[in-house]
Amino acid sequence: MVATKPPPEKKPAIRRFLENLRTTPKQVRDTALRGGKPNTDRTRSTFVFGNVFLHLHPVRTHRWSLKWATTWGLGIASFAAFLITLITGVLLMFYYKPHVEVAYDSIKDIAFVVPTGNFIRNIHRWAANLMVVTVILHMARAFYTAAYRAPREFNWLIGMALLVLTLGLSFTGYLLPWDQLAYWAITIGANIAQSPREVTDALGMTDAFDPGGLQKLLLLGSDTVGEEALIRFYLLHVMILPLALVGVLSVHFWRIRKDGGLVRPKDADQRLGPVAAADYPVFTEAPKKTYQLAAVVRGKSGAVGRGPENTVPSMPHLFYAELAVTMLTIALCVGLAMLSDAPLKELANPQVPENPAKAPWYFLGLQELVAYSAFMGGVGIPAIVLLGLGLIPYLDREKEGTGEWFGGPGGKRLVLQAACVGFASAIAIEWFSIKNGWLREWFPNIKQLWITAVNPGTVLTAIYALYSLWLVKKYDSTRSGALGLFTCFLCGFVVLTVVGTYFRGPNWDFYWSPADWPVH
Amino acid sequence: MTTSDPNKPSRLDPDPVPRRDFLGLASMWAAGTTFLFAAVGSLRLPKAAVLSSPSRKYRVALPDNLPEGAPFVPPGRSVAIFRDKQGVYAISTICTHLGCIVKPSPTGFDCPCHGSKFHPDGTVLKGPAPTALVWRKVTVDGALCIVDEDAKVPPGTKV
Numbered sequence: 184m185v186a187t188k189p190p191p192e193k194k195p196a197i198r199r200f201l202e203n204l205r206t207t208p209k210q211v212r213d214t215a216l217r218g219g220k221p222n223t224d225r226t227r228s229t230f231v232f233g234n235v236f237l238h239l240h241p242v243r244t245h246r247w248s249l250k251w252a253t254t255w256g257l258g259i260a261s262f263a264a265f266l267i268t269l270i271t272g273v274l275l276m277f278y279y280k281p282h283v284e285v286a287y288d289s290i291k292d293i294a295f296v297v298p299t300g301n302f303i304r305n306i307h308r309w310a311a312n313l314m315v316v317t318v319i320l321h322m323a324r325a326f327y328t329a330a331y332r333a334p335r336e337f338n339w340l341i342g343m344a345l346l347v348l349t350l351g352l353s354f355t356g357y358l359l360p361w362d363q364l365a366y367w368a369i370t371i372g373a374n375i376a377q378s379p380r381e382v383t384d385a386l387g388m389t390d391a392f393d394p395g396g397l398q399k400l401l402l403l404g405s406d407t408v409g410e411e412a413l414i415r416f417y418l419l420h421v422m423i424l425p426l427a428l429v430g431v432l433s434v435h436f437w438r439i440r441k442d443g444g445l446v447r448p449k450d451a452d453q454r455l456g457p458v459a460a461a462d463y464p465v466f467t468e469a470p471k472k473t474y475q476l477a478a479v480v481r482g483k484s485g486a487v488g489r490g491p492e493n494t495v496p497s498m499p500h501l502f503y504a505e506l507a508v509t510m511l512t513i514a515l516c517v518g519l520a521m522l523s524d525a526p527l528k529e530l531a532n533p534q535v536p537e538n539p540a541k542a543p544w545y546f547l548g549l550q551e552l553v554a555y556s557a558f559m560g561g562v563g564i565p566a567i568v569l570l571g572l573g574l575i576p577y578l579d580r581e582k583e584g585t586g587e588w589f590g591g592p593g594g595k596r597l598v599l600q601a602a603c604v605g606f607a608s609a610i611a612i613e614w615f616s617i618k619n620g621w622l623r624e625w626f627p628n629i630k631q632l633w634i635t636a637v638n639p640g641t642v643l644t645a646i647y648a649l650y651s652l653w654l655v656k657k658y659d660s661t662r663s664g665a666l667g668l669f670t671c672f673l674c675g676f677v678v679l680t681v682v683g684t685y686f687r688g689p690n691w692d693f694y695w696s697p698a699d700w701p702v703h
Numbered sequence: 704m705t706t707s708d709p710n711k712p713s714r715l716d717p718d719p720v721p722r723r724d725f726l727g728l729a730s731m732w733a734a735g736t737t738f739l740f741a742a743v744g745s746l747r748l749p750k751a752a753v754l755s756s757p758s759r760k761y762r763v764a765l766p767d768n769l770p771e772g773a774p775f776v777p778p779g780r781s782v783a784i785f786r787d788k789q790g791v792y793a794i795s796t797i798c799t800h801l802g803c804i805v806k807p808s809p810t811g812f813d814c815p816c817h818g819s820k821f822h823p824d825g826t827v828l829k830g831p832a833p834t835a836l837v838w839r840k841v842t843v844d845g846a847l848c849i850v851d852e853d854a855k856v857p858p859g860t861k862v
Contacts (some may be wrong), residue, residue: 538815691818
C-alpha cells in the first residue's frame, strides 16, 4: 500500500489572515533588507550590494584597511562632518532670510529665539570647522602613506577639488550672518578675486584686459558688497557648492573601490598574520559563481580561482568602524557646540572696518600672505601650491614605501628634518619682515611689480621649492622631494596661521599678545 | 590561454581609427564646441549689466571751521575732503589693497586690515597697497561741494 501524503490542511482564511498579520513585521524587515538578516556570508554580501546607500562599499574589506593606523578614519570623519553641516544647514534654512535688511536679524532670531537655534547653529559652525581640519589631515594621511600613487593618481586630484569646495563652502557661509566679521571678510575676499589687477595695473593694461574685475563682478554682482553679493553667496552656499561637492564626492568614493580599495603595502598579508580565531572566518564557502564579465575587464579581475584574500565581510566590520567614527564626529561637534558659541559681531557697517579685520582661522595664513601682496598671496601662491600638489602623483612614479607611513627614501627622518626646515624658514622670514619691513620701506619709489614678485610669501615658496629639489638630488628620489615639499607646505601653513591668529593686532601690526593692543 | 589567431584583431584591441570619418569627427567637435559656448554663454547671465549700487555723486557742505589740511569724512561716505590754500580736494578712503576703509591719521591714512600706510597725498608709504589712494572729482557749487566718487582725477587736483 502506497502511503499517500495527505493534502495540507487548509487553514481557515481568518487564521491565515491573522498569521500573516503576525509575521508582517518580520516580512517587512526581510523585504527591506532584500537578502534577509545579515548573518551568513551570502546575506552579508547582499546586505551591501542590495542596498543603494551601501553599495558604494565593497562587499568584503581587506583587514589592512580596517586598522586604525591605516587611515585614522579621517575620510569618514570628513564625510560625517559634511553630513552634519548638511542636516543642520537645512534646519537653519527654516529661519534664515538672505536679504541685507533682515539677514542679521534672522541670525539673531536663530541665536536667541528659535528653539535649539543657537545650538544647531553652533553645531553647524563647529562641523564646518572640523571638516576643514579633517579634510586637511585626510590629505596629509593620503600623502604620507603615498596613497596617491598609481592607480590612485586621479583620485588625489578629485580630493584636491574637494578641499577647494570645502574651503569655498566655508567662505560663502561666512557672509550670510551679515555682521561686521562677514562683511569685511567678503570685501577682502572679493578684492582678492580682483587682485590680478595688481599685475594688469602695473603693466598698464587693465583697460584692455581685466580678469580681476570680471571675477569680482561675477562674485558680487555689483561693485560693492550688497544685496546682490548676499544672494549670490547664499545660492553658492546652499545650492551650487553642496551639489558640486556631492557629485565630486561620489566620484571620490567610487574611485576608491575602482582603484582597488585603500592603499596597503605589498607585504600587508604577512604583516597582518593569520586571522584571529574569534574573527569571522574568511570565505567560509567557496564562491560558486564565475565572473564572465571579468574576461573583458582590464586590470585585476575578481577573486576567481585565487585563494581567499585577507578580507572580512564589510558588514559588520567596516560599517561598525564607520559608524564609530561618525558617532565620534557627532560627539565632538556637539561637545564643542556646547562649549563655545559661533561668533556674531555687530551689524555690518560698510564705513568702518573691523580693526583688525580677521578672516576665519583657516584663511588667516592666506591673510598673512596677502598682507605682503594681494595678488601673490591670494591668487599666485595658492595657485602654485595647488599646481604643486596636483603634480605630485604624476611626478612620483616610484614604488618604494607605498602604503607605509612616511614611506620612501629618507622616511621619517627626512620628514622631521623637512619639518625643521619648514618651521625655521617660515618663522625666520616672518621675523625678518616684521623687524625690518620689506622693499617698500627700503626703496620708497620701487615699482609694484618688484614687490609682487619678491615678497616674504614668494621668498618662502622659493625656499621650499629649492629645498625639495635639493632633496630630490640628495636621495635620488622624487618621493623624497615630495615628502620635503608637502611637510614644508604644512609647516608654512601652520606658522602663517598661528602668526595671523595670535600675533596680529590693529592695523595688522605685530603684537606678542592681544593685551598689548593699543586702546582705541 | 588564448588560442585565437594573433594576426586577427581581438575584442580587447581598440577599434581601428577610421581614416575618413570626417562627418563623425566634425559632429563630435561641433557638439563639444556647442557645450563650451553654452557654458561660457550662460555666464553672461550672472554678469550684471546694471549695478545695483546707488549713485556716488552727491553734494556736501564742508564745516566752516574745518582746519587747513584736516580731513572731513561725510557720514556714510568713503572719501576724505580737505581744504587748504589752493582749494578743496577729495581723497578716496578705499584702500587700494583689498578694499578696506582707511582711517585718516596725523601721518596720512592707515588701513586697519593689512597695515598699509599712506602719505597725506595718498601715496603708499608702507604695506601691501599696490597703488596710491585715488583722488576723486570735486566741483565747488557756491557754499557746497559736489563730490563724484566714480570719477578719478590726477593727484594734486585742487579746486
